[in-house]
Amino acid sequence: MQARSASDRPTPDREKVERFRRDCEALTGGAPDAGRALALAVSGGPDSLGLLLLAHAAFPGAVIAATVDHGLRPEAAEEAGFVRQLCNRLGLPHETLGGTVPAAGNLQQGARALRYKLLADWAAGRAAWLATAHQQDDVAETFLMRARRGAGVGGLAAMAAARPLGRVMLIRPLLHWTRAELESVVADAGIAPVRDPSNADPRFDRARIRALLAQMGELPADRLAAAARNLRDAEDALAWLADREWQARAVVDGGAVALDPAGLPREIRRRLAERAVATVRAAHGLGPEWRETGLEPLLAALDAGGTGTIAEVIARAGAAIWHFALAPPRRSH
Template sequence: MSAAADVSAFAPVSLAEAGAAFEGLSRETALLVAVSGGPDSIALLALLAAWVQSPGRPPLHAVTVDHGLRPESAEEAATVAAFCATLGIGHATLRWEGLKPTSGLQAEARRARYALLANEARRLGGATLVTAHTLDDQAETMLMRLARGSGPSGLAGMRGRSAVNGVALVRPLLGIPKARLVTTADARGLPFVRDPSNADRRFERVRWRETMPVLAEQGLTAERLGRLAERMARLDEAAAQRARDVLAEAMLPDEGADNGLRLRFSRLAAEPEEILLRVLALALDAVAPGGDGHGRLERLEACGAALMDAARAGLALRRTLSGCVLSLGRDGVLTLQLEPPRRRGVHPSAS
């Protein structure tokens, strides 16, 4: 790597560069930026505060979630509030109340945090939530999902725009390395704190973060993982659209399906396996929206393979998956219906 590349990799984010990253936010009704007090979110806050000064930009609000996991968290939230006051930005501190779990703490804290953030966005009249996720966060997410056996959708990583708890969520800095945001905060003299939990090896993300320099030596850099996420997202979007089209073409009248779905399975079987699996996933969602989800990808793959084998042999097959009963008849019609209560899991039952 050249010296020039070294310098640019850690250069502060300019207002012009930030403006390009924020361009898509111009049409939002209001913005709610999540600020933990760390350098990433403090830099994002300062850049957004400057950006919204131009005419026609949406109003900006800030929020800090105090998880109550460290004695210093309340003081850190107060520091963020004071900084917001100097910027003329309204700020709210939200607290995660109640007992904290002894296991799966980070995952539970994340769920609680996004629930609080979404409620605040709704309170502000439908504000768009903005977070400071960086290229490094994307790379760590990719590695964690890869280790868990994620499929193409999971390996698309975090999306630049998505939804959480019914609220729009935008991550405008996904293409920018964390080091540049730290440099931005330092260069501007912004007040920020460093959360000691970011170095706590009890947490999976921290362990992957420590692995990143070793992987980078072999060429697996955050930049390349981020680029892979973009390519997988492109592939995922195309496959998702194809699956929606095939589902519509395979749909049969629902007579006798008891509010379920009836599909012409031969239409699904004519598609590549990836499309077949996605159509099954869409159908499961339609019958049992928000149920238990599809569980591990392997369970969906096993169900799809069993259906294909039965169809080729001209056999009937009955399986349960994700709160649904899937019944393939000898006539080639696949029926999906809600599973009766207290019967969950996947188990084959050929007839």
């Protein structure tokens, strides 16, 4: 994990820098500057180091970086120090963010949630955008992982290129770049990146899918990523339609929702039911975290004119109208 000195470290290829600048400004709407900085999440791996080198070359003086140390591996502190040293050589600010992953639940999901929270809190007030190094191969891997689980359009859709995250905008300017392209940027700079052992650990779904893609030439990452991007367009269209129908068909009265589902396709009814449940929960201070595992049985019950309960919300199909309200507390015996 040693970098050459600043004097003999080459700047990334000009064409790659200009390509990155175009990709980034397509999401930001203009060049980041000292007053509207671009924050980077940099782990020390080849993807995030490629992001760091390209962003620094494209927007000098407008980039800041942070590394998250989850405290899960003893090497993490050293890796964060490596990124800090590289940022010092490049002359850009760097911070190491620390936190504890909840012991309960899926470890990788918990680490991901913590990472985004720490990065969003850090970037707020310092930058207008927070960029991560998700790239084309990540999109292909996620597509296959979710397809294997039977995901719907939303699950199979490529990750959004830009979305709000707290008080900053999360952007992913490398979604059309391959892992190999980013590794070449880092190698050309004479830098040996961090290698996360979990990326090759068969205990993790992503590591197994990554190995499968490497072995199967009939599953090209660029084609899988293209399919995921097409589904992102479809997901955005469905979300737009569901939002329009919500405005026309939903009546929110205090902590209850009345919804007219007449004539709507099943997928739109499902999305509106999900939004109604979330709206009732929010009105009663129950928070946004709830699992949708019971949503399909609930939808079937409503379509049949019945009643169902999910996530402390009761839904009843009346005469052409679905009603959602807080479920009464369970009686103790």
